[in-house]
Amino acid sequence: MSELTDLANKLKSEGKRMEEFFSGLNSHHWQTDIYTEGSRWSARNVLSHFVTSERGLMRLFESIRQGGAGASEDFSIDRYNASQQAKTKDLPPEELLIQYREVRNHSIAWLSTLKEDDLNVRGRHPFLGETTLREMIKMLYLHNQLHYRDMKRALGG
Numbered sequence: 001m002s003e004l005t006d007l008a009n010k011l012k013s014e015g016k017r018m019e020e021f022f023s024g025l026n027s028h029h030w031q032t033d034i035y036t037e038g039s040r041w042s043a044r045n046v047l048s049h050f051v052t053s054e055r056g057l058m059r060l061f062e063s064i065r066q067g068g069a070g071a072s073e074d075f076s077i078d079r080y081n082a083s084q085q086a087k088t089k090d091l092p093p094e095e096l097l098i099q100y101r102e103v104r105n106h107s108i109a110w111l112s113t114l115k116e117d118d119l120n121v122r123g124r125h126p127f128l129g130e131t132t133l134r135e136m137i138k139m140l141y142l143h144n145q146l147h148y149r150d151m152k153r154a155l156g157g
Helices: 002-023 028-030 045-064 077-088 093-111 117-122 133-155
Strands: 033-035 122-126 129-132
Touching: 002 045, 002 093, 002 117, 002 133, 028 045, 033 045, 033 133, 045 077, 045 093, 045 122, 045 133, 117 133, 122 133, 129 133
Parallel strands: none
Antiparallel strands: 122 129
């Protein structure tokens, strides 16, 4: 199995797990605070974050693949996240879940356009700093898994 196929399979399986998790939440769960330091984020905010961060990262990844440098040195993850939360504040969880499926499907489709050598292209990731597309792609599912762990803990299991 190629590394690209392996990465695509991980994105698919992690995406399905997140869809199942979010689909099983009730109205109380959606409003439950997951993070309380700084900006308060509910489960709904975390799903919004999954959608907007992956959408932005996919644009960044393609730019890097095409020879771009990546995120600017002064890029602020906190400022970006706040602006994206403001843009999606009126979207209900059901719409965010649809958008999550769409963005994840787009990410998997984008992977199919890559060549194995593209995984070695370097650029600046907003969190990881200077690294390869390989590591950036891995961070797509690792990032969500970290938030998933926090959500499970906050929601009691």
